[in-house]
Amino acid sequence: MWRSMAARSRLLMVAREFGATQMNQVLCRKPFHSFPKASLSPILHRFFSHSSANPSDDSSPGFTENGDPQLDFIAGIETSDTQVPSFEGLAVDETGMDNFVIGDSKIDMEEETQAYEIDGNKLENVLSLLQSRVDGSLESNLNAMDLDLHEDFVVKVVETPYILGENLIRFLKWVMEKPGFNVTATVVDSLVKVICSDARMKNAYDLWDLVKKIGEKRDGVLNVGVLNELIALFSKLGKGKAAMEVFDKFADFGCVPNEDSFYFTIEALCRRSFYDWGWSVCEKMLGEESLPDGERVGKIISWFCKGGKAKEAHTVYLSAKGKNKVLPRSSVNFLIGSLCKKDETVKLALEMLDGFSGDERKYAIKPFSAVVRGLCRTKNVDEAKNVILRMIEEGPPPGNAVFNSVVNGYSKAGDMEKAKEVMELMETRGLKPDVYTYTVVMSGYANGGQMDQACEVLSEAKKKHTKLSPATYHTLIRGYCKIKEFDKALNLLAEMKDFGVQPNVDEYNKLIQSLCLKVLDWQTAEKLFDEMKENGLYLNGITRSLIMAVKELEAEGTDIMESTTKA
Template sequence: MWRSIAAKSRVVARNFCAIKTPNNRNKVYPSQSHISIWVSSQSSQNLRFLSYFSTNPNENDHSQSSSDDSSMISGEHNDNQFEGLSEQTSLPFSENGDAQMETFTSGDVNADSFVGEENVESEAYEIDVEKLDNVLSLLQSIVDESLESTLDSFSLVLHEEFVVKVLQTPLVLGENLIRFFKWAMKKQDLSVTTRVIDVLVSSICSRDLRRKNAYALWDLVREIGEKNEGLVSVGSLNQLIALLSKLGKGKAVLEVFHKSKDFGCVPDSETYYYTIEALCRRSFYDWAWIVCEKMLDQGPLPDSEKIGKIICWLCKGSKAKDAHTVYLLAKENNKCPPKPALYFLIGSLCRDDGTVKLALEMLNDFEGEAQKYAIKPFSSVIRGLCRIKDLDGAKQLLLKMIAEGPPPGNAVFNTIISGYCKGGDMKEAVEIMKLLESRGLKPDVYTYTVIISGYSNGGQMEEACYILSEAKKKHSKLSPVTYHALIRGYCKLEQFDKALELLAEMEKFGVQPNVDEYNKLIQSLCLKSLDWETAEKLFAEMKEKGLYLNSITRSLITAVKELEEEGLAKEVSIEA
């Protein structure tokens, strides 16, 4: 940060008083003018006076600038004292060439930006192109164990800019970059800085996805971080976590996350997000939730889109209730996840009987246009309420949908009708069907089948037949299940004649009897009325239609037939 501000300040200075010396064409020094700047301290809001440098303002002869170079390079006057100014800062000059004083408010300059000092000699450092080419040629080739010794032979005087230039050069193997960096760390003339570490990590993570180099990089960063607290930045750790996540190394990611505290790094939203992502990729959902809890307690939270992804990952790991906790905190911080994530969360909550009511509460967060198109989450909640037998709650939600939206379709009505039928409350089931019709919707075959099944289970065959007649009027083709429910009801009441009539009637409405209808009817004939003859006829009819009766039912027919024959034989012998 301070380098960027210093660079900007130098641009300002050069706009007014820069010259180039003949012997140092890449070095830029201020002219001999007196520039004074008022800078306010952000912490104390008190103005303090910083002098960029001071010479005799009347001596404006540029010919003397060369002679003054040595004093300026010595560090006696540091150009980093000029840090904090933006490029737009104006330094007005009077007619005689003197710089006028300008006052800045705390909004113009951040006093905290004045961190550290760097002398002119460092700023004027020039990279030896020939030596740089030698190093890059070495690193861009496949090198054996002689890399370090070859680097020693170059007699390099290492500087931060030189090392950064090497690390940023493309087409260098990641392994060689790490070896070069380790070699450079051992040199007395190089001071390892946060900037250099950031460049190394960024270079490796952007070009190398090999597990070996990822682990080597982590070992190097850990070594530096353990010895120099505060030197490793959280940005570098985030990139390293993201790299290990791509490689599917969830445990290594967790180690990096835990080590961040030892390095003096405070995890940010990216740290939490990439760590949770890596753990969920490896299905370590319990560990992911531990990290997620720390994020919720300490913050900060990622953006809304990433919050949505975290919620979906937890739901996939059967942690819908924990995902709901993340959702609540995100909502408090005005970071509402995207709609697909909310829909997925509601659907996941509805799969567990204990969290259906949480999903019901979430529906209150849908308003206006968002509610009108939220048919999927509303339908999920209604299914959940019906499953836990809260039919009154499901009905109330249905009425709310009719009044406010989203408009319910046949599927929603059928879910509630099925719930009432299974509970034996046929009166409510029929009322819901009438409500469906009042909405301009047409009861489908499933609607009629569910109600017929409910009546048949309760032995109310007359009402079931009435519903069947209504179904015939509105649908030219019915379902085999529709007739199966009626046949089962008649068999239960041992009214086999009516059951056989329905079996014959099915084909008239485009329904082919299947094995289930025949099987149920044959078993009932054999077990309840011992009518093996009718059972045999049905068996023969099945063969003609290409249907096959299971061996148990066939054996049942044979057993009943033999029983009856034995009984007749005994009667004949007694009479004789």
Template sequence: MWTRILARATRAVAVAGNYSLINQPISDPIFLKIPKSTFPQIFNNPRFLVTSNLDNELSPDSSVNGGDRQLAEEEEGGGGGDTYEVDSDTLESVLRLLQTSADGSLESCLDDMDLTLHQQLVTKITETPFVLSENLIRFFWWAWSERSLEVTTPMVESLVLAICGNDDVRKKKEVVYSLWDLVKEIGEKESGLLNVRILNELISSFSRLRKGKAALEVFDKFEAFHCVPDADTYYFTIEALCRRRAFDWACGVCQKMVDARTLPDAEKVGAILSWLCKGKKAKEAHGVYVVATEKGKLPPVNVVSFLVLKLCGEDETVKSALEILEDIPEEKRERAIKPFLAVVRALCRIKEVDKAKELLLKMIENGPPPGNAVFNFVVTAYSKAGEMGKAVEMMRLMESRGLRPDVYTYTVLASAYSNGGEMEEAQKILAEAKKKHVKLGPVMFHTLIRGYCKLEQFDEALKLLAEMKDYGVRPSVNEYDKLIQSLCLKALDWEMAEKLQEEMKESGLHLKGITRGLIRAVKEMEKEVVEAESITAVV
């Protein structure tokens, strides 16, 4: 009796906040079995300081001296009270058993102890720190199934929180699976006993263990257990599935979340969008984004930019990406050039060049300010479409904003003019490029040489080749090859072709074998024609 009174007095002082090493009385007898080195861990553990009916059984100014609190109450109330009291010796014995390593004799040892189980005793055991999780689950299962303990929602919740909150458990998937088997069994036999918090803790634990299928199994049991998923339910389930790259299943959960219109906070929405985009599910991510913005949960700008980039990857979702740009606040657009650039490029790719131009003009007005790359995408798209007037107009707009068209811009325009047979316009572009840039690449000259060859204006092509050398641009094998092939196939001028071949040798370039064979074939063919004509003349 004195041991129990002393233990209760210790807890009463602890609750009052008196932790002085001088005034602190002897602790609960259970601590006599725990090494002193673990005392700080126990005192700092929030589960140790859980208050219960026992904490207030004996107050400092109590008039009961030398008797049980329960006896005093019976004397005062005439024996009408029926208060349950946790026996500290029993509690100590059970905890000593559960704190040892797990073995197959645990249940038989519990049977031998002939315990009188009560919800308060089980809760006390569950809330005690440093109890092996495996043994805690086995004890709870034994108490419920073998001793027909009437479990309650707080009891199951306390068990789940105690085990799932243990850092060591996160490394032992078997423990969480065993806990889920117990909770599932309870949920199937005790209708309406489980709650959302219990199931969410299990899903979160499976997510940390990267067990997406198990997390989905818990999620699928919500309806059977009469629970309604909340925002955390959806978030933890999607997280678990995406960690296992089960993106198709994750999209199914996302659709349910969208239908229920139950979304987590903006940061978590951003995380979901990022996971889906990484899993090539940008279209599904856009559906989540739309509902999130409707509910005022706008994800971070970097996530929005990432979503836009992924939407631009598919032709059918480019217009969705264009709509999202409107949601980026003006004050944050200065640093959001990448998504705008991606949308302009994608619009040009799907041949929506006028919309790309519209977006470019909006960028000039509201930001972010477009650079050469944005203009070049539009210029290139108009050039490929043969709308040279609009292409040149965009180049002039670029110049009006203080940007200098680069060599690529001039090359695109010159190539488009050459392909259309407008060599005079192409020459004008070349002349302008020479004025603006000290050095031009071989591509600029190559595109014009090819245009002259198509028109069979070989003299102009040869002049351009010489001009190319004078300008300091070294002709490549492609320029020579294209010109030689045209001379052989269209002009049958193998002599000029051989001269160009000699120039190549002097420059250290080597003509392709098939082109060399073409020169020989044209040369031999001409000799055969001359011989045939001479024979005919003699006859």
């Protein structure tokens, strides 16, 4: 019986609250036991008397002619009407009440929760204040409003558009000083997103100061997303040191950096050319195996290549390759080219060529050419030739520039036989040796004193090309001057015009200096000087002084000889 009575009492309370809602009456949500006893005792008395007096009443409880049980029921309660509707007709699971304890159910907990409603007038006043330039103290104006601060209210203010960022930061500082209000992660997230969307230098630093203060006062409020937003903001503003400061605070705030944390920090540091700091962050990223997506890894590689850290960038490349990251081809090509600039890293670039296949390899002429040039520069010409042979078999097809690099490498090394072999291989590929090819071969022969072979190559070049370059003749003129065959050198100088080549200052300068220093032939040198003036060329002062000095020296020698003869 007592369980039945308790159940009925409970249903009475629920019906009363439901009826009040239907009538749009605002009732505070208090637990059942908190209502005044004076107002409840008559109701309960009527409820119990009705229940005991009509134990067998099966009529529908509280239903009236208009079909609305709640309205009449509530009306009866409010007017102290003695007619209390019966609940006998309601199905009540009495066995389910065995474990019922007042104030211990989920429903009771929900009833005890205070429902918060934002005061529209106060919200409008705050927004009006923050959206304008404040005359006097912002904090004083806020204090005068007597605000009932709640998380929903603060978030609503922060997320409202057209509010100055500096006012939002001051508002939150004021909120933090209010007793009873604790800044939550939701509030911080909203503020950071709003301030970061409008990249202003002063607001960024003020926001960071506020976030640090929050993190130092309360644990668990800051998260990785908030800190990443700040790092990205400082990166956008070009403030690498500030971004690094945020990154260094992760451990203090109980946060673990993720892929975005590392990426934005490295980006901020490399933008300011702090490549050493950027590499220290990158090492942590590699150690924790927290690489971002392939597109971002490619950017990191490019940044370090620009900063002269190609070897370090190669380490990032290997790590990404181990994680099966798909890197942008432009970044890989840039890395290969950067590695080829330093002798000690050319071999690393050579190894990277194995990563090309299919159509990707077919169009990779630029990185392959860079490796060939790097190998030739480091005097590893045989390996460069092997790369060409691989290119012929698997692609990309080598062009004149690649062959010329190897020909030049062999020519500088004095291995003219191999240089000629590469030239022949070039021709079998349907490529025509250009003027540069012939010039480097002639240079190789001339440096070795083999002027006859050099002239043979010149004759072959004349047959294939109607116009040669000044460098071609300069190479041979220098060679003849070296072995003191100045007549042949002068003949080449005259021949240049016949093949559309205008002698430049270098040819004249080399000949005049050789004539003056080696054979003291100032007369020929002076003729060349006059020829230069006719062609509009200017001889530098040192060489002109050399002609005068040799001329005077010869005159003095003649005078001495005449004096000696007379004596």
